[in-house]
Amino acid sequence: RKEVEQDPGPFNVPEGATVAFNCTYSNSASQSFFWYRQDCRKEPKLLMSVYSSGNEDGRFTAQLNRASQYISLLIRDSKLSDSATYLCVVNKYYGGSQGNLIFGKGTKLSVKP
Amino acid sequence: NAGVTQTPKFQVLKTGQSMTLQCAQDMNHNSMYWYRQDPGMGLRLIYYSASEGTTDKGEVPNGYNVSRLNKREFSLRLESAAPSQTSVYFCASSEGRNEQYFGPGTRLTVT
Numbered sequence: 001r002k003e004v005e006q007d008p009g010p011f012n013v014p015e016g017a018t019v020a021f022n023c024t025y026s027n028s029a030s031q032s033f034f035w036y037r038q039d040c041r042k043e044p045k046l047l048m049s050v051y052s053s054g055n056e057d058g059r060f061t062a063q064l065n066r067a068s069q070y071i072s073l074l075i076r077d078s079k080l081s082d083s084a085t086y087l088c089v090v091n092k093y094y095g096g097s098q099g100n101l102i103f104g105k106g107t108k109l110s111v112k113p
Numbered sequence: 114n115a116g117v118t119q120t121p122k123f124q125v126l127k128t129g130q131s132m133t134l135q136c137a138q139d140m141n142h143n144s145m146y147w148y149r150q151d152p153g154m155g156l157r158l159i160y161y162s163a164s165e166g167t168t169d170k171g172e173v174p175n176g177y178n179v180s181r182l183n184k185r186e187f188s189l190r191l192e193s194a195a196p197s198q199t200s201v202y203f204c205a206s207s208e209g210r211n212e213q214y215f216g217p218g219t220r221l222t223v224t
Binding site: 032034042043044045046049087091099100101103104105106 | 203214215
């Protein structure tokens with residue numbers, strides 16, 4: 001299994017739709033999880049951290065399933081401005097210490113009018 | 114707060130030329146990173162510096178060197194550029210091994 005795996009998409013959805021992205025990770029000892037957003041020709045920007053209990057930020061909900069090593073991001077009421085690539089990010093954890101972040105290749109979202 | 118800044122924004126080099134990419138952060142972060150991003154490959158870590166005075170290789174260090182000049186600045190040097198180093202280079206910083214904050218990137222073309 002790849003360290004962090006995402007469906008590359010693209011996901012083409014109409015405005016107002018609900019869309020879900022999934023991500024799996026290989027290191028069961030990973031401790032930190034994030035979703036980043038990257039607009040075309042721009043740098044990645046932190047969208048939200050992902051906590052064990054799940055967390056919500058406005059229209060965005062992130063969930064973590066440690067048993068299945070699976071992370072999800074749900075976007076409700078999609079806006080045109082949500083069009084971007086969404087990167088799943090997990091930290092390496094080995095030898096009892098936290099390692100660097102591993103970035104998935106991203107899932108591209110295109111929201112159409 | 115400017116966050117993470119990078120210079121230059123764009124650069125074209127001929128094969129064999131050298132150059133240094135500059136990165137600075139004003140968030141007082143201990144850790145800094147250099148990534149390259151190629152189509153279909155995602156972000157790949159070149160080098161990182163966990164704290165001032167230390168540097169370590171990442172996933173793709175060959176052909177690059179780095180210098181952690183002080184807590185704020187982390188530079189990436191290409192000694193003899195090759196076409197395979199055509200890429201977008203991002204610098205990032207973080208407090209510990211937590212979420213990272215990225216600079217705007219440098220688009221490098223090697224002909």
